[in-house]
Amino acid sequence: MASHRFQPTMSRLLIALLASAMIAPAFAAAPFVIKDIRVEGIQRTEPGTVFSYVPFKVGDSFSDELASETIRALYATGFFKDVRVDVQGDVVVISIEERPAIAAVSFVGNKEFDTDTLKKALRDVGIAEARIYDKAVIDRAEQEIKSQYLTRSKYGAKVATTITPIERNRVNVTFTIDEGEVAKIQDIRFIGNKAFSDRELRDQIVLRTPGWFTFFTKDDQYSRQKLSADLESLRSFYLNRGYLEFNIESSQVSISPDRQEISITINLFEGEKYTVSDIKVSGETLGRTEELRQLIKIKAGDTFNGDRMTESVKAMTDRLGAFGFAFATINPQPNIDRDKRSVAFDFFVDPGRRAYVRRVNVVGNTRTRDEVIRREVRQFESAWYDSEKIRLSRDRIDRLAYFDTVNVDTSPVPGTADQIDVTYTVKEKATGQIAAAVGYNSTDKLVITASISQANVFGSGKTLGAEINTSRASRALAISTVDPYFTVDGVSRSIDFYTRTSNTANLNLAPVRVEAQGASMRFGVPFTDLDTVFLGLAVERNRISNVSDIRYQDYILRYGEETYAGIGTLGWGRDSRNSGIAPTRGGLRRFNAEVSGGDLTYYKLDYQEQLFWPVTQTLTLALNTQATYADGLGKRPYPFFKNLYAGGIGSVRGFEGGTLGPKQILSDGSLGNALGGTKRLIGNLELQIPVPGQGKEKTARMFAFVDTGYLWGENERVRLNDMRFSAGVGLTWLSPVGPLKLSYGRPLVSKPGDRVERFQFQVGTGF
Template sequence: MKRLAALILLATLSAKALAFEPFIVSDIRIDGLSRISQGTVLNYLPVNKGERLTTERAQAAIRALYNTKFFSDVQVDREGDIMVIKVIERPSIAKLALRGNKDIKEEDLRKGLKEIGLSEGETFDRLSLDRVQQELIRQYYNRGKYNVSVDPHVVNLDRNRVSIDIEIREGKVAKIKEINIVGNTAFLDKDIRKDFESDTTNWMSWYSKDDQYSREKLSGDLEKLQSYYMDRGYADFGVDSTQVTIAPDKRAMYISASVKEGEIYTVSDIHLLGEMVIPEESMRKLVFQKQGETFNRKAIEASTDAMKSILASIGYAFAKVTPVPKLDKEKRTVDLTLFIEPGKRVYVRRVVFQGNTRTEDGVLRREMRQLEGSWYSQPAIDRSKIRLQHLGYFKKVDVDKKLVPGTEDQVDLTVKVEEQSAGSLMFGVGYSQYSGIILSASVSQNNFLGTGDSFSVAAQRSNYSTSVSATYFNPYLTDSGIGIGYQAAFTKSDYGDTNSDFVNYTSSNKSFSAFLNFPITDFDSLRAGLGISSNKINLTYDYIDPTTGQLYSSSASPQQLIDYQNAIGHKTIHTWNGNLSWTHDTRNGYWAPTRGGLMTLSTDIALPGSTVQYYKIFGEANHYWPIGAGFVLYLDGQVGYGKTYGQTYDYDGGTSYKKGDPVDFPFWENYYAGGVRDVRGFQDNTLGPKLCVGTNPDGTPIQPVNGKCTGGYYTYAQPIGGAFKVLGTAQVFLPLPFLKDVNTARVSWFMDVGNVYQDYSSFKASELRASTGLSLQWQAPIGPLIINFAVPIRSKDEDRHYEERIQFTFGSQF
């Protein structure tokens, strides 16, 4: 057949190249050009002026011009000593339209068409159009749409152009009506099919689309079927045949698979063969399939993966571990051999970065734990990738390895990053049920001029607070990774203007601090800082109605706060602050981690010489676990503790505080609980101790009863927080098909438990509050958005006033 095709082609070309005596070409003339320049044709022509033209060379010229795909007809003629080439140009594609494609995105479709030369501006080739038609039909078949039709329409235009309109009628996906497994006796159909992606139509099919047939899904399900048996000892299991039948209307699919279960095998012996670059005893510890156990392919695969991983950690980047099972069908045993091929030990010659158009190479290189000139280490590469992701500058980080040409022991690493915006100039409007309307403006840059330094200047105003702050941080003051930062801030707050019944007082706080960050390991760091602040606390005294003694103005402060301020003798609080914190971070992502965790422990101390001397200790530990099928479990625990030291009251403060007594913990440093980011289902900061406004006839402060105050202006007691806090959260992130990018949005089911107490000695487990519900977190263009639907499941009568089923906040928060 090949010889016949060659003869036909030769005859065709010979007919178009008229027979002539060989001659020397004095000139070349090309007839029939309209769109393509003569110079372009001459570049492809294998004949030049002054050369001898034979029939064979004329045929070669015709073939060369045909291969350009510019022409539908090419002929070679002669006028004297002039070579005359007559061509008919193929039309150009003036317009390419696609209609009806929904399952395949137009962007992806046009990209595929362009790769085979079918795009606007290219020359039109009917054969290419036919290939496109068949390829599209094949792709839709793979998606289970067997009644698809693809109709290309070609319209001739003036100036040798065409317009192509590809009309696609996708039709409906064929639904699976039956799945029959024939030959299974050891397990029920429902057990072996529980992990299948394919299923017959059921009440969840609208969501999972599992009843839509796909060849790829079926192939994967058959692999799962084989794994199910082989993980349970059936070492000679096999799928004998698979039959897929489609109904005449191409809307229903019937799947049948015939299997041979075989027998259950046990492992009689395990051998390790090959080149042992690691002691065999150490390698055997990585074998999870044990002698005498039932054959388990999953355990064997885990063993080979562990061995390859340990070899890759010491430079054997291309190691292979091949399991070779030898079945004894009479004894029903498996003699298992793991053949180890470490290959050449390689080192990294060069690390190259791609995609970092804004970020300096040095910023990326200092995060790399795989160094040039050192042995290849997969754990070091994996850690480098995580560190780069933690920077927050990149949407995506990939690391590719490639052998250096001509060598067997060198590789080059290419770190490919996709940058995202690391800075912003933002003017925002947000809303919080606690803070009300939030107006904010900020200039921030987490990767200043590509150096990795960060700074921000921000201003914000809400119903109760106005703040301005400036922060700068250099994470690499030294090459060893010691960082330095500075922060200055001013905040003015009127807590009586919050949208909850918060305790009434105002504060005006100015502060400045500096800190150093010390890396200990890749996962651990220490931060130490010093700061100074001045905080003016304003309380309201003019609240007693001289007639009744029970009516108070709307700006009144609780008597305990007034007594406390009188006892310390200062309205303006000066504080020298020292802080020390430790962080252990093993999370695998910056915005939306799926594994690993974060542990922090911090201590803040108001140093001697401060108006009030105190210390605060706060600890938090959380962790993420992927639990299969896209679900992620998250657990978090927090404990906060505060106490004063080495100080007594200078003056008497009513009946509550006496001169010489130890100073109590300052109320403006209290912990709080409840809210959209805390114990959800309760208003922000409303759990825990509460105070009433006013005094009893004997001068003692009024105490709340079931969260209410007797007499006075206020009906409900005002939350004041406490010096001891406990919080626990369990959360499961849900895999929802309409939320493909978990880095942008996540939905979770949660349960929160927690409360705050006046001090540690006041802690009672019976006072813990709890709630459960659903939460949506979205990194929206306007800033982070959080929406919670929460139901308190453990509360008391005093909490009813502060419960909230729907909680949300959006906009930039600082």
């Protein structure tokens, strides 16, 4: 129970009326002309504030009616708890007693919510520093705090308020909170279900009784929002199985006397299971009746399915939207035959008026320039509305990977029947990545690693990056820049300058030291909204040393330790993913051909395809395949220091990075380090799952995977029975230092000599 040192006064209106009645006899004398007005008793309030509410001034004729009106006006401000009007000769004296001001608001015992969150909630009900203290507002504040705890299933929370007077007519307000224990769901019951058991129905909802993972997910804590969502899930479950007349008649939530246990009872009416007997399309179909009929995903003879019905309506609406009919409506009218337990649907089409887009708005980009977003938009202002172009524009903006979320809304223009506004709302994310580390070990001695990359530098859409690495296994200094709109037509340009030194002896590979310096320039020319052709040219100098394998030594004897080469590239890419951060549908296809001339004459062909399918609203199935083939030109062998490698994250997890494929044969006949190869096949299948409790954020995902792949040498034939397989689980996190992928995998198919590495991680990975 709350305790207060200041006892409450009566309501302001009642006090004002009583005060007015009490002062009436005091001013029964004849009116007089006011010579002066004095205000007494104020401490914090400015005299001008009081005078602004007084309905008279010096020189006016004073009466008891004016006195009553003054008292009522000053009480109504809420600043004062006592107001008196006295007369001393021809001087009016207004005596007031101010209400205390709140000097500080503090909390004791709050653990579930931080202090700032509670202060913000109380500010909305009128409790904050410098505001006037009011007992009625304090009572509302206590109820507001309790309501905050109800959202966390703490139904037994108690709040006590202590008011401490301090100098200058101020008070400190302290809320002492006993949070109590979290009320857990102990029972979920269903009444009226015959077709499905309670267990089957519980599997369809999020709320559940305490279990192994509910400590983390908090799904055993009741909330009205979760229950509403679960009731919709149950409705969808039944409708998708033919129960057209299914209804949730009621849901009751009861709490135990000690406020620690919650029981939920859901009353259902299942009805009968219906089969679709006929499908028709009618109304104004714009001569596209058969085209619209093909979009209907439910056919005669099928069991009624609510999701397919919704998908059919959306597909038909979107199709009409592609022709400018933004306000088209599709109304599936059912004709139910209860005796035969069948239903026929007539999809009535009303296209409405053709609309055009008045404005395209961009909202939420605090850092990224408008033009960076608008140049991805394919729906133009003053053009006919096109739902496909609007969706494509949203996907293109999301593929920039500059934003956490990208949403699009369409709204009719008030006062018009054929205009619409399109608004793209984005939420900025940190696009810069910076990492630095200093370490020391017996192999590399002092190691300094640093990198910085800004994918949207100054909000321009350009990328600028630099890298430095001093480890003995891989030394590097590189600078790169990418301008995705080098020309106004969308031709991109990327430039790289680099010097790298790799020593494979420190990576469990065949020992070789390669020093490479080079520069490259690449252009990307879009020829559709999804397809881009890439053209590039690079110059490179390589110096090879510390070679131990005899095959590598033979190559150096024939072609020398130092080589110069010009490398040309020709590529194609098609990106139809709906997001550049966490895609759930679409695909990415890339083909790249590389040809080298000069001291090095070789070619390399690489094809990669990624596909994404939404299994459910939260689960995504992702497939990655990659095939690479390389060989020498002009009867020269392929340069061994350009060899391909397989194994580890990015290829076949569960095997040590780069160790699959041909290996050295040591003098005792055993297998040594990996040599790399020229032919590679990789396949990865992932079931991607959002991390529980993450909400709409895309920064972290769990996954289960199956990988396969292998690598063959220059003189080896590709044999599919050489393929290795592995399976496991992992986590992807878009960390502040770049994409981080962790995986734990176990080989399913391996052979002697394979090096197993079950736990692996890498920063900066893609798929």
